[in-house]
Structure formats: C-alpha cells, structure tokens
Amino acid sequence: xxxxxxxxxxxxxxxxxxxxxxxxxxxxxxxxxxxxxxxxxxxxxxxxxxxxxxxxxxxxxxxxxxxxxxxxxxxxxxxxxxxxxxxxxxxxxxxxxxxxxxxxxxxxxxxxxxxxxxxxxxxxxxxxxxxxxxxxxxxxxxxxxxxxxxxxxxxxxxxxxxxxxxxxxxxxxxxxxxxxxxxxxxxxxxxxxxxxxxxxxxxxxxxxxxxxxxxxxxxxxxxxxxxxxxxxxxxxxxxxxxxxxxxxxxxxxxxxxx
Amino acid sequence: xxxxxxxxxxxxxxxxxxxxxxxxxxxxxxxxxxxxxxxxxxxxxxxxxxxxxxxxxxxxxxxxxxxxxxxxxxxxxxxxxxxxxxxxxxxxxxxxxxxxxxxxxxxxxxxxxxxxxxxxxxxxxxxxxxxxxxxxxxxxxxxxxxxxxxxxxxxxxxxxxxxxxxxxxxxxxxxxxxxxxxxxxxxxxxxxxxxxxxxxxxxxxxxxxxxxxxxxxxxxxxxxxxxxxxxxxxxxxxxxxxxxxxxxxxxxxxxxxxxxxxxxxxxxxxxxxxxxxxxxxx
Amino acid sequence: xxxxxxxxxxxxxxxxxxxxxxxxxxxxxxxxxxxxxxxxxxxxxxxxxxxxxxxxxxxxxxxxxxxxxxxxxxxxxxxxxxxxxxxxxxxxxxxxxxxxxxxxxxxxxxxxxxxxxxxxxxxxxxxxxxxxxxxxxxxxxxxxxxxxxxxxxxxxxxxxxxxxxxxxxxxxxxxxxxxxxxxxxxxxxxxxxxxxxxxxxxxxxxxxxxxxxxxxxxxxxxxxxx
Numbered sequence: 001x002x003x004x005x006x007x008x009x010x011x012x013x014x015x016x017x018x019x020x021x022x023x024x025x026x027x028x029x030x031x032x033x034x035x036x037x038x039x040x041x042x043x044x045x046x047x048x049x050x051x052x053x054x055x056x057x058x059x060x061x062x063x064x065x066x067x068x069x070x071x072x073x074x075x076x077x078x079x080x081x082x083x084x085x086x087x088x089x090x091x092x093x094x095x096x097x098x099x100x101x102x103x104x105x106x107x108x109x110x111x112x113x114x115x116x117x118x119x120x121x122x123x124x125x126x127x128x129x130x131x132x133x134x135x136x137x138x139x140x141x142x143x144x145x146x147x148x149x150x151x152x153x154x155x156x157x158x159x160x161x162x163x164x165x166x167x168x169x170x171x172x173x174x175x176x177x178x179x180x181x182x183x184x185x186x187x188x189x190x191x192x193x194x195x196x197x198x199x200x201x202x203x204x205x206x207x208x209x210x211x212x213x214x215x216x217x218x219x220x221x222x223x224x225x226x227x228x229x230x231x232x233x234x235x236x237x238x239x240x241x242x243x244x245x246x247x248x249x250x251x252x253x254x255x256x257x258x
Numbered sequence: 259x260x261x262x263x264x265x266x267x268x269x270x271x272x273x274x275x276x277x278x279x280x281x282x283x284x285x286x287x288x289x290x291x292x293x294x295x296x297x298x299x300x301x302x303x304x305x306x307x308x309x310x311x312x313x314x315x316x317x318x319x320x321x322x323x324x325x326x327x328x329x330x331x332x333x334x335x336x337x338x339x340x341x342x343x344x345x346x347x348x349x350x351x352x353x354x355x356x357x358x359x360x361x362x363x364x365x366x367x368x369x370x371x372x373x374x375x376x377x378x379x380x381x382x383x384x385x386x387x388x389x390x391x392x393x394x395x396x397x398x399x400x401x402x403x404x405x406x407x408x409x410x411x412x413x414x415x416x417x418x419x420x421x422x423x424x425x426x427x428x429x430x431x432x433x434x435x436x437x438x439x440x441x442x443x444x445x446x447x448x449x450x451x452x453x454x455x456x457x458x459x460x461x462x463x464x465x466x467x468x469x470x471x472x473x474x475x476x477x478x479x480x481x482x483x484x485x486x487x488x489x490x491x492x493x494x495x496x497x498x499x500x501x502x503x504x505x506x507x508x509x510x511x512x513x514x515x516x517x518x519x520x521x522x523x524x525x526x527x528x529x530x531x532x533x534x535x536x537x538x539x540x
Numbered sequence: 541x542x543x544x545x546x547x548x549x550x551x552x553x554x555x556x557x558x559x560x561x562x563x564x565x566x567x568x569x570x571x572x573x574x575x576x577x578x579x580x581x582x583x584x585x586x587x588x589x590x591x592x593x594x595x596x597x598x599x600x601x602x603x604x605x606x607x608x609x610x611x612x613x614x615x616x617x618x619x620x621x622x623x624x625x626x627x628x629x630x631x632x633x634x635x636x637x638x639x640x641x642x643x644x645x646x647x648x649x650x651x652x653x654x655x656x657x658x659x660x661x662x663x664x665x666x667x668x669x670x671x672x673x674x675x676x677x678x679x680x681x682x683x684x685x686x687x688x689x690x691x692x693x694x695x696x697x698x699x700x701x702x703x704x705x706x707x708x709x710x711x712x713x714x715x716x717x718x719x720x721x722x723x724x725x726x727x728x729x730x731x732x733x734x735x736x737x738x739x740x741x742x743x744x745x746x747x748x749x750x751x752x753x754x755x756x757x758x759x760x761x762x763x764x765x766x
Binding site: 274276279280283297298299300302328329330331332333361362364365368369393394395396398399401402405406409410415416458469472473474476477480491494510513514516517518520521523524527528531 | 684705721733
C-alpha cells in the first residue's frame with residue numbers, strides 16, 4: 001500500500017505534523033522566545049525617520065499569489081504588513097502598500113483596517129490611496145513601484161515576500177531616493193541583491209518568523225518552533241549521514257530512498 | 259597637488275555619479291554589438307555534458323520542452339533555445355514536444371522557430387515537433403501534464419486536436435518522455451519540474467535559466483536531479499558546439515567587455531575608498 | 541454569512557483535497573485498476589489538478605477585470621497625475637483584447653502587436669537590471685571589513701569566470717569558481733531550501749487545520765486558543 005521510495009518522506013511528514021501541531025499547542029501555554037532579528041527591531045526607527053521627514057512608508061510583498069508555491073512568503077509579508085500598518089498609524093505616517101496579485105487586496109484591506117482600528121486611527125485610513133493594485137505583470141508592476149518611489153519619495157521601504165528580478169530594481173531605486181530599506185525573501189535567487197543594497201535583511205525563513213516575532217501570536221510562534229525542531233532533525237540526519245558514509249556505510253542513503 | 263585636492267579627487271572617485279557609470283557601461287555594450295571583437299569562448303564541461311546528452315539519445319527519443327520564460331528573458335534564453343533546437347533537428351530522430359508554463363511562452367516559441375527554420379532540416383510540425391500550448395498553474399500544470407497529458411490538454415497551441423498529429427501517438431504522461439528541457443526565468447518553474455517530473459518519474463532534466471539563478475539551482479545539479487544546468491548567457495558555447503553562430507556568440511563579446519568594465523569599477527572604488535580613508539587620517 | 545459557511549466549509553474542502561493529494565502521492569489505496577495499475581485516487585487527483593488549472597486561468601482574467609475597474613474609477617474621478625495614463629492603459633487593454641479575439645492569440649497580427657510593444661518593453665526593463673546591478677556592485681564590493689572583503693573576492697572571481705575571454709586567459713578562475721559554486725554556495729543554498737521547504741510545509745499544515753489567517757480572514761482570540 002505504501003509507495004516504494006516515498007516511505008521515509010511520509011514518515012518525515014508525519015513527524016513534522018507532530019512537531020508543528022505540538023509546537024502550536026505548547027505555545028498557547030508558554031510563548032517561545034526568539035533570537036533578535038535586527039531588521040524587525042529597526043521598524044520603529046524606520047517609522048520615526050518617516051515621521052521626521054514627513055514622508056510616507058512604502059511596503060510591498062512582491063510577486064506571487066496565494067495559489068502559488070510562494071504563498072507562504074506572501075503570507076509572511078502580510079503578517080508584517082499588519083504590524084507595520086499599526087505602527088505607521090501610531091506614528092501618524094502614511095503607509096502605501098503596492099499590490100501585485102489582485103486576490104491579495106481584500107486581505108490587505110482587512111489587515112490594514114484592523115491595524116488602524118487597533119491604533120485608534122481608523123479615520124486616517126484610506127484604502128483607495130494606501131492600497132494600490134498596480135498590475136499582474138512583473139515589469140509593469142516593477143515600473144509602477146519605481147514610479148511610486150520617484151513621485152512619493154518614501155522615507156522607508158519595506159519589502160517582504162517573494163521577489164523575482166525586480167528586487168534589484170526596487171532596491172536601487174529606493175536607495176537612490178534616500179529611503180531606509182528592510183527586505184526579506186525566501187527566494188534564494190534574490191537574497192544576494194537585497195544583501196548588497198538594503199540596510200536590513202531577513203534571510204529565508206526569518207521572514208516566516210517575522211510575523212510571530214512581531215505579533216507574539218502563539219499559533220505562528222508555535223509553528224516556528226515546530227519548524228525549528230524539523231531543522232534539528234535534518235541537521236542530525238545530515239551529520240549522522242556524513243559520518244556513517246565516511247565509514248563506508250550507505251545505510252542512511254538506503255533509508256532515505258525507502 | 260594640495261592635500262585637500264587629493265582628498266577631493268579620491269572622494270569623487272569613491273562616489274562616481276551613476277550617469278558616468280551607466281554611460282561607460284552603455285559604450286561597453288554598444289561597441290561589441292556594432293563591431294564584434296571575436297573574443298575566444300571557452301566551452302565548459304557543463305555545455306559539453308548537455309550537448310553529449312542530446313547527441314547520445316537513442317533515435318525515437320521524446321523530449322518535453324518547457325518554454326517557460328517571459329519576454330524579458332528572451333535575449334538571454336532565446337539564443338539557447340534556438341541553438342538546442344538546431345542541434346535536435348540536425349541530429350534527427352528526436353521528437354520535440356513543447357509546452358509553456360508562462361503566458362508568453364507560445365509566442366516566444368514561435369519566435370524561436372522562426373529563427374531555427376525547421377524546414378531546412380526537413381523537420382515537420384506535428385511529426386518532429388509541436389507545441390501543446392500554455393497551461394496555467396505552474397506546478398499544478400506540471401503535475402497534471404506529468405500524470406495525464408491528454409486529460410490536461412487535448413489540442414496544440416492553435417487549438418488543433420492532438421490526435422491529428424503523428425508525434426503525439428503513444429504520448430500519455432511523463433513516462434512517455436525520455437528527457438525534459440526547461441528554459442525559464444522563474445525559479446518556480448525550474449524547481450517545480452524537479453518536484454513534479456524528476457522526483458516522481460525520474461525523467462532526466464536539462465535546465466537553462468538566467469545566470470543569476472544558477473547558484474540557487476546548483477544543489478539540484480549537484481544532487482544529480484538535473485543532468486546539466488546552463489545559464490542562457492552561455493548560449494555562445496552551445497552555438498559553437500552546434501556550429502550555428504548567432505546572437506549568443508555576439509553577446510559573449512558584450513559579456514566580456516562589460517564584465518571587464520565592472521571589474522575596473524570595483525578596483526577603482528576600492529582604491530578610492532582606501533586612498534580617501536588614508537587622506538582623512540593624514 | 542454564518543461562521544460555518546465562511547470558515548468551516550472552506551477548511552473542510554482544503555483538508556479533504558490536501559489529504560487526497562497526499563494519499564495519492566504516498567499510498568496506493570485499493571482498489572487498484574488492473575490495467576493502469578493506478579489507485580482510484582489517481583484519477584481523482586488528475587481532476588483536482590485540472591480544476592486547479594481552470595481556477596488559475598480565472599485568476600488571470602480576474603486581474604484584468606480588477607485593473608479595468610480601478611482605472612475606470614481613476615478616469616471618472618479625474619485622479620490628478622493619473623487619469624490620462626489610465627485612459628492609455630484601458631486603450632491598450634482593449635486593443636490587445638480585440639486583436640486577440642478577432643485574429644486569435646497565435647495569429648501573426650497578435651504576434652506583431654506583442655513583439656513590437658510588450659516584448660520590447662519587457663526586455664528593456666529587464667535589461668535595465670544590468671545598469672542597476674553595476675551601480676550596486678560599485679558601491680557594495682568595497683573591502684570595508686572581513687565580510688565585505690570575502691564578498692569582494694568571491695564576487696570578483698565570479699565576474700572573471702563569467703567573462704568568456706578572461707576565463708580563457710586565466711583558466712584558474714574556472715576552477716576557483718567551480719569550487720565556490722560546489723561547496724559554500726551549494727551548502728548555503730541547501731540550508732535555505734530546507735528552511736523554505738519546512739516553512740511551506742508548516743503553512744500547509746496550518747491551512748489544513750484552519751489555523752492560518754491569511755486565507756480566511758483573521759482568527760478570533762477564541763479560535764487562536766489564546
């Protein structure tokens with residue numbers, strides 16, 4: 001009944017289920033602690049800078065929609081959007097969210113509206129002006145964001161989510177207008193471009209931790225703990241595999257191929 | 259020369275205006291395009307590996323080709339696709355079934371075919387090559403085609419029934435294919451094919467991507483999940499191997515001149531940085 | 541809309557669909573077809589995947605509708621600095637749509653329209669990346685400290701390797717770049733991939749059990765269990 005060659009993968013999936021659901025349940029009792037993420041700690045600084053300069057903050061979650069394989073990154077970006085919107089509202093700073101996928105708009109509207117309500121500034125929220133659906137085409141979207149950068153001249157730019165070739169376009173354009181930048185993506189292709197230009201960077205799964213780090217939501221935090229346990233298992237397997245392979249045994253390779 | 263003048267010069271060199279950087283870069287682009295220099299092109303082991311894989315395929319082998327790149331990636335990936343098609347048609351005996359996981363794929367395939375001119379090799383549409391259209395959904399599309407091609411699409415890209423084409427006889431799912439070739443500007447496509455075709459069906463996979471994507475695709479290559487991984491920018495090498503010099507070889511000169519210029523910028527920037535630092539201390 | 545319809549039914553649909561797809565991948569559930577040797581879940585999964593393709597196709601159209609709606613509003617409200625461009629955008633959408641419907645999306649007319657406009661613009665914007673990268677490299681590859689020195693050395697080796705003439709003149713850069721690609725780069729990328737994969741699995745699990753806020757709107761405190 002079990003498909004040969006996929007048994008170990010099934011076992012690992014079952015283990016991850018236990019880790020993640022267990023992590024979420026445990027987190028309801030006691031929230032796990034996170035190591036510092038300097039990029040996220042810099043958010044108040046970025047908002048403060050925007051307040052002083054009387055310029056808006058720009059936020060984008062990049063390309064990708066909720067139906068694609070990059071959806072986890074988009075969701076991570078939306079989690080930070082909610083937090084950043086609340087902070088922007090408290091600081092009295094306008095936050096502009098550039099949207100690529102039309103299906104994200106209602107979610108973003110609800111997120112940002114809730115954020116402004118929590119900040120007690122709902123009267124300052126203007127969905128039409130602050131949430132801008134630009135285009136579903138990569139470079140039309142990229143050009144539009146560059147246009148926003150040049151016209152609105154945000155003091156801060158936050159980019160968290162799945163980014164493709166436009167990452168360098170955004171980074172350089174916002175650098176040129178003098179914006180402080182926080183970027184994060186799990187797409188390995190674009191991390192180097194953000195790393196060389198942006199002031200703060202979240203690498204790979206740090207963006208998944210970002211939502212939990214900021215919101216202190218037990219579900220998200222517990223899920224991150226479950227992922228970390230999964231990584232520990234992966235590390236143990238790697239270490240054991242390297243050692244026993246060095247001694248001439250293919251046991252772990254055979255196990256993985258089960 | 260006074261100390262403050264030196265400081266000024268180094269400071270200026272440390273912060274050269276981008277207009278000058280871009281202007282010189284533009285010159286470095288244009289000169290070799292207008293007047294090819296003919297720099298030598300080394301043929302990498304990876305290019306040879308790709309070439310030999312195609313060359314050694316048994317007659318009658320069926321190849322799935324994903325034209326998964328957008329118009330923006332055409333200048334880099336188009337020449338590679340054209341060179342590989344030249345190789346397949348010249349070699350003969352292979353069936354090339356193309357599809358697209360990007361919306362612009364069919365149009366870009368037509369563009370490539372116009373450059374290849376299959377008729378010169380006696381290749382016929384529907385017999386030796388075909389395009390079964392754009393299938394939306396990226397990985398869902400790959401999985402669906404791999405599981406049951408006929409259930410996913412029943413026509414070619416022009417809407418003609420697949421049953422009318424001899425090339426499609428006996429083609430049902432991923433197991434009907436002997437090799438997969440992917441040209442893409444999207445990591446979702448290049449990685450998705452590993453998950454949806456290589457992992458479940460073990461279809462040998464040749465992948466050509468943008469140069470910036472190669473480092474991220476290397477783990478798959480090094481794990482043996484990809485037979486050969488080439489950046490589209492190395493299309494000049496493929497053109498040399500196939501004996502059909504075209505845009506790829508021309509752009510190799512541009513790559514050399516612009517890279518040399520960028521290296522000069524890096525050296526200049528570092529010299530200016532340290533000289534400026536020394537001047538400030540002094 | 542009741543909570544049952546708004547939340548519970550979608551969660552159930554997601555859970556059952558995901559379970560079927562996972563079962564088809566990992567298990568061969570009887571009855572197995574004697575001819576095709578495939579489980580009953582196989583054809584079900586094929587149907588689900590085809591539904592997914594159809595839904596994704598709708599998303600394409602949804603984007604066009606949304607764009608048209610938004611820009612029509614800009615025009616009707618005469619949004620300052622925006623409305624003339626909105627007219628232009630809608631005009632282009634109409635031209636492409638009419639041409640595609642009248643002549644076919646694979647016709648030479650449509651191809652000409654595409655090649656002369658969108659393809660040229662797309663390639664141009666993509667190519668502008670080269671310029672942005674150059675200014676980025678000029679600023680970033682400075683040996684300010686140990687990390688940036690390493691970045692400088694590796695970057696310089698990669699640039700030299702990728703310039704064909706330099707690689708021919710100094711073949712040592714080929715071996716150096718090959719080592720950098722095979723060992724540190726691959727190792728780092730594998731770590732990133734494993735982390736990203738675990739994140740995707742975690743999101744999938746949270747979605748399946750209805751604990752993910754992104755798709756269904758925000759959870760109440762009671763639903764979070766906090």
